[in-house]
Amino acid sequence: MQRMPAWADAFLVPLISLVIAFLISGIVVRAIGQDPVEAMRIMVQGGFGSAYAWGYTLYYATNFLFTGLAVSVAFHASQFNIGGEGQATLGGLGVALVLLYIPWPHWTIALVAAMIGAAAFGAFWAAIPAWLQARRGSHIVITTIMFNFIAGGLLNYLLVNWMKPAGSMDPSTARFGEAVRLPTFYDLPLVGQYFTKSTPANITFFIALLACFLVWLLLWRTRLGYEIRAFGKSEKAAIYAGISPFRIIMLAMLISGALAGLMAINGTMGGQKRLILNAVEGAGFIGIAVALMGRNHPFGVLLAAILFGFLYQGGAELSLAMNIPSQLVTVIQALVILFTGALDNMVRAPLERAFAAGRRGGAPQGQGGP
Amino acid sequence: MDFATLIEILGSTVRLSTPLLLACLAGLYSEKSGVFDIGLEGKMLMAAMVSGAVAFVTGSVWLGLLAGIAGSMALAALHGLASITFRGNQLISGVAINFLAAGLTVLVAEDLFGQGGRTPPVSFGAGRFAPIILPFADQIRPVPVIGPIYADLLSGHSILVYVAFAAVPATSWLLFRTRFGLRLRGVGENPAAVDTAGISVVRLRYTAVAITGLLCGLAGAYMAIGLSAGFGRDMTAGRGYIALAALIFAKWRPWYCMWACLLFGGLEAIANRYQNIDIGAFTVPVQLTANLPYILTIIILAGFVGRAIPPRAGGEPYVKER
Numbered sequence: 001m002q003r004m005p006a007w008a009d010a011f012l013v014p015l016i017s018l019v020i021a022f023l024i025s026g027i028v029v030r031a032i033g034q035d036p037v038e039a040m041r042i043m044v045q046g047g048f049g050s051a052y053a054w055g056y057t058l059y060y061a062t063n064f065l066f067t068g069l070a071v072s073v074a075f076h077a078s079q080f081n082i083g084g085e086g087q088a089t090l091g092g093l094g095v096a097l098v099l100l101y102i103p104w105p106h107w108t109i110a111l112v113a114a115m116i117g118a119a120a121f122g123a124f125w126a127a128i129p130a131w132l133q134a135r136r137g138s139h140i141v142i143t144t145i146m147f148n149f150i151a152g153g154l155l156n157y158l159l160v161n162w163m164k165p166a167g168s169m170d171p172s173t174a175r176f177g178e179a180v181r182l183p184t185f186y187d188l189p190l191v192g193q194y195f196t197k198s199t200p201a202n203i204t205f206f207i208a209l210l211a212c213f214l215v216w217l218l219l220w221r222t223r224l225g226y227e228i229r230a231f232g233k234s235e236k237a238a239i240y241a242g243i244s245p246f247r248i249i250m251l252a253m254l255i256s257g258a259l260a261g262l263m264a265i266n267g268t269m270g271g272q273k274r275l276i277l278n279a280v281e282g283a284g285f286i287g288i289a290v291a292l293m294g295r296n297h298p299f300g301v302l303l304a305a306i307l308f309g310f311l312y313q314g315g316a317e318l319s320l321a322m323n324i325p326s327q328l329v330t331v332i333q334a335l336v337i338l339f340t341g342a343l344d345n346m347v348r349a350p351l352e353r354a355f356a357a358g359r360r361g362g363a364p365q366g367q368g369g370p
Numbered sequence: 371m372d373f374a375t376l377i378e379i380l381g382s383t384v385r386l387s388t389p390l391l392l393a394c395l396a397g398l399y400s401e402k403s404g405v406f407d408i409g410l411e412g413k414m415l416m417a418a419m420v421s422g423a424v425a426f427v428t429g430s431v432w433l434g435l436l437a438g439i440a441g442s443m444a445l446a447a448l449h450g451l452a453s454i455t456f457r458g459n460q461l462i463s464g465v466a467i468n469f470l471a472a473g474l475t476v477l478v479a480e481d482l483f484g485q486g487g488r489t490p491p492v493s494f495g496a497g498r499f500a501p502i503i504l505p506f507a508d509q510i511r512p513v514p515v516i517g518p519i520y521a522d523l524l525s526g527h528s529i530l531v532y533v534a535f536a537a538v539p540a541t542s543w544l545l546f547r548t549r550f551g552l553r554l555r556g557v558g559e560n561p562a563a564v565d566t567a568g569i570s571v572v573r574l575r576y577t578a579v580a581i582t583g584l585l586c587g588l589a590g591a592y593m594a595i596g597l598s599a600g601f602g603r604d605m606t607a608g609r610g611y612i613a614l615a616a617l618i619f620a621k622w623r624p625w626y627c628m629w630a631c632l633l634f635g636g637l638e639a640i641a642n643r644y645q646n647i648d649i650g651a652f653t654v655p656v657q658l659t660a661n662l663p664y665i666l667t668i669i670i671l672a673g674f675v676g677r678a679i680p681p682r683a684g685g686e687p688y689v690k691e692r
Binding site: 028032033080082128132136137138139141142143145146147149150153154156157160161285288292324325327328329330331332333334335337338341342343344345346 | 461487
């Protein structure tokens with residue numbers, strides 16, 4: 001029985017969760033002696049209020065789009081990939097290796113090569129936990145957590161011992177060449193006039209939008225996508241239908257890892273233009289919040305990614321304008337994960353009752369609801 | 371390496387193992403009852419901040435410790451609410467708790483003290499656990515071998531270190547020799563059977579989660595007002611996850627938890643003392659030593675060296691039949 005109309009399930013539940021998360025964050029802001037309304041105003045101004053703000057908001061949103069899609073694809077196969085952080089770290093390594101050691105004549109070819117590098121390295125880092133889950137039954141959550149730490153250690157080792165330029169103290173690679181600089185929004189025709197030169201949002205945003213569409217296509221319009229969703233809904237039924245669990249877990253996780261790895265195109269190739277130690281900055285984890293908030297649907301993930309891009313940029317402005325550390329964003333992120341993910345039933349149950357009551361009272365013969 | 375250095379590293383191992391051991395045992399109670407907990411890190415962090423702040427303000431270690439435990443248990447209650455009462459996803463709840471703690475600790479500490487998310491330093495006798503010198507430590511020290519072991523390795527730690535190591539036999543006894551322990555393990559393996567026997571699954575799981583909160587509280591408080599002199603931003607630095615790794619490494623058995631935590635604590639002590647270790651043919655980079663706990667856990671999880679099998683009902687909310 002459908003307890004709630006589809007629109008309520010897709011929009012109302014996440015919206016209510018979001019409102020609760022913001023209300024509690026407001027209480028936190030009030031508790032540390034600041035004005036929540038003023039804080040919100042500064043965040044909206046800082047995240048959406050100017051061309052400069054949008055240039056950063058969309059840059060962050062691009063990161064979260066990739067990591068959010070990564071978590072979503074794995075979720076559809078009932079795999080909880082917490083390893084986006086590590087996979088994106090490895091993706092950065094792939095990008096750096098491709099861009100540092102081959103003299104690319106033009107950014108377009110370099111972009112294609114770097115995307116292959118990023119996706120391949122990200123997928124590789126997801127492949128080991130996926131194989132361990134599929135063949136040895138090791139819990140994917142635990143293994144991906146461990147792989148996040150190992151990725152950090154590996155990158156640290158490579159940067160300090162091998163990849164940083166001789167004589168440099170900073171654990172980061174040399175800058176990539178000027179030829180492989182990705183065009184920012186300012187450089188693009190049509191949209192360029194609306195953006196300023198100093199913001200990092202770049203062409204990768206459109207690749208992320210394309211990825212969004214492709215993930216939708218994959219999940220709802222291909223045979224593999226159907227198998228992934230069927231496996232995620234019921235492993236037993238999927239096996240009975242002749243779907244191989246090993247194949248689905250591996251493919252879903254490889255796609256997931258590749259998507260997380262692609263984040264590095266935006267951050268490492270587009271933003272920092274060199275590989276730095278902590279390039280991912282928690283975007284892999286924010287992907288979890290984005291996926292939950294977006295109900296694992298690419299369109300929802302897009303909206304949620306922009307929301308978190310706004311929070312990230314607005315939060316940074318907030319820490320400059322008021323005496324509120326940007327960790328406020330971490331709190332909001334935590335509350336969003338809590339209410340849309342773990343306390344979902346708490347938000348949902350009263351709504352379901354309300355709809356059931358409305359149906360009984362309003363519709364003739366107990367029918368109704370789309 | 372001479373004997374004195376060895377004793378020094380082992381002493382440091384004992385101190386660094388303590389927060390791991392407390393958090394590891396904390397995770398053991400929760401997971402044995404069928405509630406996955408990847409929020410150990412967050413609970414430790416919260417306890418560290420609260421205990422650091424209260425110990426500084428009141429100047430009392432004990433009030434600091436109690437407040438730290440309360441902070442950790444509040445998050446444990448939230449985890450219980452999400453995963454037991456509302457039957458939510460326990461892993462997602464744990465992730466949320468880790469972020470909640472990472473954000474709130476800095477916000478609150480910054481608001482209270484304005485020192486970039488740190489709490490002000492506390493000193494021995496005024497908010498920090500002083501080392502306990504065991505009797506006759508100074509008299510025995512000159513005795514070769516046994517002297518330094520007694521005086522410098524066993525003696526001279528804060529009380530929470532001894533509590534942590536005493537918690538190992540206590541946990542082993544509680545889980546495997548008492549009725550409570552039998553029931554606790556029962557809800558982790560087959561909650562329906564325990565329910566049929568007329569015992570409340572919900573209450574047992576809440577009890578287990580509360581014990582987890584208590585032990586994480588001890589672990590966090592030890593970090594802030596035992597091992598260090600105050601809370602620092604993100605001071606647990608992944609120890610909650612290493613404790614989780616140790617729990618798997620130990621295959622959910624108390625005594626093995628202790629050995630696993632000593633091993634991982636030892637690796638940390640070595641990584642702190644030596645940067646890159648030169649062993650003739652090649653150099654072991656410090657990043658490898660620091661990440662060995664994770665790598666070893668992956669190998670154990672892969673089942674190449676004996677299989678790690680978690681409690682069967684772990685991660686599944688219990689729905690009573692009607």
